[in-house]
Amino acid sequence: MLLTALEFLGLVAFAASGALAAVRARLDVFGVVVVGLTTALGGGVMRDVMLGIHPPTSLRNWPYLATCAVTALTVFVFHPQVARLRRGMLLADALGLGVFATAGTTTALNYGAPVYAACLIGMTSGIGGGAVRDLLLREIPLVLRREIYAVAALAGATLVGVGYVLRLPSAATTVVAAAVVVALRVLALWRRWNAPVAKDAS
Amino acid sequence: MLLTALEFLGLVAFAASGALAAVRARLDVFGVVVVGLTTALGGGVMRDVMLGIHPPTSLRNWPYLATCAVTALTVFVFHPQVARLRRGMLLADALGLGVFATAGTTTALNYGAPVYAACLIGMTSGIGGGAVRDLLLREIPLVLRREIYAVAALAGATLVGVGYVLRLPSAATTVVAAAVVVALRVLALWRRWNAPVAKDAS
C-alpha cells in the first residue's frame, strides 16, 4: 500500500523529468509524451525483459500508463512553473530512484534471480529510464555523470539483497533501503558530493 | 497473403531508409548493411523481446534477412538514385510504419497482452527500428520530431485494439488500420501538419 503510493510518486517524478527534458529539446507534444512515458517505464521494462516477465508489468497496468501520460501533458502545458520547482523535482526524482531500485531488486529476488544479479537488475530498474531519456535526447546519460546517482541506486539494491540473505521482512527492508537512497541523493545534492574523476584524462 | 506482401514492402522501405542514413553518415559498406538490417528488424525484435517470443521471429525468417541485406546493398550502390526517389521513400516508409504498428498490435493480442499493452507494443514495433537507426547515427530520433509520426502509429495500433474489443475480424481491421496510418502520414507530410511545441521552452 505504502509501496504502491511511493511507486506512483516515482512514476510521476520520472515522467515529469522526461517530459521537461523533451520540452527543452523542443520536441512537439507527442514527442514530449513519448519521452515522458519512456523515462517513467523504461527501467521497469528493462527489468521485466531481463527477468522474462512477458509482457512487461508496467505495460499491463493502465493506471500507470494514464498517470504518466497525464503528467507529461501537464508538464508540456505548465513547463515554466514545473521547471521552477527545481528542488521538488530533484526530491521526487530521488524518491523514484529509491523506490524503483529497491522494488526492482525485490521483484528480481521473487523471480529467483541470485542476490548479486538481483542487485544489478534493481539498479538498472532505477537508472534505466533516465539513461534512455538522455540517449533519446542525445546527451551522455546524466546518471553516469551526476553526483552519486548510480551508486545510490546500487546501495539501495544491495541493502535489499543483504536483507534477503539475512531473511529480514521484505517490505520493511525495501522501505528502509529506499529511504537510504533518498537520503544519499539529498545529501549528495546538498553537500555537492561528487565522485572523483581520473587525473590527467586525455 | 496481402499482409505478407505489405510486410515485405515495409521491410524494404525501412532497410532502405536505414541504409540511406548510414551512407550519409559515411559508414562503410558493412556499417550500411548493419544499420539497414537494424532499422528493418529493430522494431520487431523489441516486440518479440517484450512478448517473450524467443528467438525473435524476424531473425528466424531467412527471406526477411536476405531481403533487408540485398536492399541495403542496393542502396549502397545506387544511393544517389534512391535519394532522388524522396516521395516514394516517404510513402514506403509510411507503409512500413502502418504495417508494423498494426501487425505488431495483432501479434501482441494473439500472445495474450492486454489491449492497452498491445497498442503500446504495436506502436513500438512501428517506430522502434527508426529510433534505433537515429540513435546509432547520433541523431535525436526523427520519430520524436517529425510530423505526426509516433502518433500515427499509435492511432493505427489503437484501431486494431478497438477492433479486438469489438470482436471484428482481425485481418480486416489490421488492413484498415494500416491504411489509416498511411493516410495520416501522407496527409501530415502533404499539409505539413506538425504537432505543437511548448511555448517559451528555454
Added chain:
Amino acid sequence: MLLTALEFLGLVAFAASGALAAVRARLDVFGVVVVGLTTALGGGVMRDVMLGIHPPTSLRNWPYLATCAVTALTVFVFHPQVARLRRGMLLADALGLGVFATAGTTTALNYGAPVYAACLIGMTSGIGGGAVRDLLLREIPLVLRREIYAVAALAGATLVGVGYVLRLPSAATTVVAAAVVVALRVLALWRRWNAPVAKDAS
C-alpha cells in the same frame, strides 16, 4: 576450460576498453565502472534476452561481475599506463570479439535457434557491448566504422554455423572460428584494411 579462460580474457579486454573510453569522457569513478561493466556484459545480456535466458547468464555469475569491476577500477587508477598498451588492448579486444561472437553462436544453437538466427545473435553478442559503450558516450558506434569489425564477428559466427550444419565437434569449431576472427582483426589493423565507403555521399 580453454574457452572459459578465453572468455575471461575477453571480458577483461572489453571492461578495460569501456573504462578507458569513460575515463576519456571524464566520467567519475562510478560512471567508469558502470560503463566498463556495460561494455563487458552488454553483448551477453542482449544474447540472453533474445534467447529467453532469464535472468541473463552473465549477471548470474559473480566471478564475471567481480572481474569486470576490478578491471574497470584498475583502468581508472592506471589509465595512462593502460592507454599506452595500445597494441595489447587491440589484440585483447580482438580476442574478446572472437570469443563472444563464436561462443554466442554456439549458445544460440544450443537453445534451438535456427542457424542464420544463431549467427546474427552471435554477431550481436560480439559487437553489442561496444555499441552500447559508444551510445552511452555519444559516439557513432566504432563497431560500425572501424576496419572490418562487425564483419569479422559475422565471419566467425558463420563458421560456427557451418560447423554445426556439417556436425563438426562444437568446441573445436568454436576455437577455430574465434582464431579466424582474431586473425581477421589483426590483419585488418596491420594492413589498414577498410571496407569501401559509398561514393559522393552527400
